[in-house]
Amino acid sequence: MNAAPGNTPRPDLAAMVVPLGRALMAAERPVLDAHGLTMWAYAVLSHLDETPLRTQAALAEAIHADKTRIIAVLDDLESRELLTRRPDPEDRRVRLLSLTPEGRRLRDTVRTAVREGEERLLEQVPAADREAFLRTLGFLYEVSQGHPGR
Amino acid sequence: MNAAPGNTPRPDLAAMVVPLGRALMAAERPVLDAHGLTMWAYAVLSHLDETPLRTQAALAEAIHADKTRIIAVLDDLESRELLTRRPDPEDRRVRLLSLTPEGRRLRDTVRTAVREGEERLLEQVPAADREAFLRTLGFLYEVSQGHPGR
DNA sequence: TATTGTTATACTCTATAACTATA
DNA sequence: TATAGTTATAGAGTATAACAATA
Incomplete structure (x- = not known):
């Protein structure tokens, strides 16, 4: 149970991170379901708000x-008037995406609820550890996704 | 970028943990492939060694x-003589599982390689954060899996 | 010819239900 | 009848390839 290299001081990282991710998603699900959103739909709403993007790709x-996977998601969100999708006049192959006010409102509602659930979990972690955990998680996430801010 | 409640101090937890888990699994894959193991097969080898179990369930x-999912895995590992699976004489419905010496050896080899990859990643994290991260990850993992040690 | 968005298809992973053999 | 293990089937999620519109 120590940290000597080559020993067994802990379960494999992936063996903890993957199930934790599954559990976090499962915890979010009721919130998303209540608003008729899939995880990907929520990801779209979240990301569109932060960084307006010019192409679906x-x-x-x-x-x-x-x-190819977000197309059905966009179809749904558009039909519910949570976002708009119009051809770019300057290049009509491209679809300009933007959140409607209702889309932004829904996103805020859901995000708040999701964050509340996460806070309830993180509350159980000592404050000092919590900060280091979030900082390191953010770092490892960036690195693992191709460290754009290397 | 602060921690005021309700604000946007960070991406959602799940939005970081799930992709990180995917990346960790992807990083493990070459190691597992090299030894003809799936992720579940590795999980079986890992767990069997630590805690001998009486039933497949x-x-x-x-x-x-x-x-139902581990059956094919057990079939494969048994046919490769990495583990044995015999009926319990006292209750012939039950299969007693145990790792063979080769199974244990393979598990050690793979685990060492997996850990090396993880260490290379964790090396980039400041030592103080690393410890808090691993401690907190372990805690959150336990809690999320039904906190057996609550 | 290359690119954006779209559709269709196939493949993997996972969950559910039905079956057998023991008890 | 209940339980351990097994098999078969169906469903969700994902990736690949082919297609239409535009450049």
Whole structure:
């Protein structure tokens, strides 16, 4: 149970991170379901608000999804008037995406609820550890996704 | 970028943890492939070594898998003589599982390689943060899996 | 010819239900 | 009848390839 290299001081990283991720997603699900959103729909709403994107492919890449996979998501969100999708006049192959006011409102509602659940979990962690954890998690996330801010 | 509640101090936890988990699994894959192991096969080898289990159902639960899903895995590992699976004489419905010496050896080899990869990643994190991160990750993992040691 | 968005298809992973053999 | 293990089936999620529109 020590930290000597080559020993067994802990379960494999992936063996903890992957199940934790599954559990976090499962905890979010009721919130998302209550608003008729899939995880990917929520990811789209979240990301669109922060960084307006010009193409669907860029959006897909930003949320680490396949470009073919978000199409049904966009269809749904558009039909519910949570976002608009119009051809770019300057290049009519491109679809300009933007959140509607209702889309932004929904996003805020859901995000707040999601964050509340996460805070309840993190509350159980000592404050000092919490900060280091979030900082390191953010760092490892960036590095693992191709460290854009290397 | 502060910690005021309700603000946007960070991406959602799940939005970082899930992709990080995917990346960690992807990083492990070459190691596992090199030894002809799936992720579940590795999980089985890892867990069997630590805690000898009397039933397949208990093993499945321990690694958070479906009991029907590990059967093909056990078939494969047994045919490769990495583990043995014999009926319990006292209750012939039950299969007693145990790692063979080769199974244990393979598990050690793979685990060492996996850990090396993880260490290379963790090396980039300041030592103080690293410890807090691993401690907190372990804690959150336990809690999220039904906090057996609550 | 190359690119954006779209559709269709196939493949993997996972969950559910039905079956057998023991008890 | 209940339980351990097994098999078969169906469903969700994902990736690949082919297609239409525009450049």
